[in-house]
Amino acid sequence: MHLAGIADDPVDIDGALHFGCLLNLATKPEGAQWWWQYAASAGNATAAYCLHLLHLCRGDLRDAEHWMSQALALDINFARRPKQRIWLHTPYEQVLREAVERLKVEDACGEFHHPDQRLADQIEELADAC
DSSP: OHHHHHHHOTTOHHHHHHHHHHHHHTTOHHHHHHHHHHHHHTTOHHHHHHHHHHHHHHTOHHHHHHHHHHHHHHOTTGGGSOOOOOOOOOTTHHHHHHHHHHTEEEETTEEEEOOOHHHHHHHHHHHHHO
8 A cells, every 4th residue: 555655665656645645635735736746747647637726726827837737748648548537425524634733743834744654554454444
């Protein structure tokens, strides 16, 4: 599982992408943005596309256009790939939010989240329950 990988190895790019998605689902878009930027800067087209959608939702059209061009530059076939449907509301939303809140670390720059093995195990249990 990708989250387990980033809990053990912070340079796991797929783990960074997935952790950003988890933070976004847990209504922590600022944290998601950080992890997506990390993954996109390492060449992950899907992370760049997530940033495109994030900025599009915020109405930041210039930034949204930038990230879409990055996604296409990183993977010229990106626009042709079928997109997976993501269910945004599940019966486990509150459990997810609580798990993410436990990861919060306050510092001088604001709020930051970092995954751990406990979260990876909990996500795997939730996925098996669905």
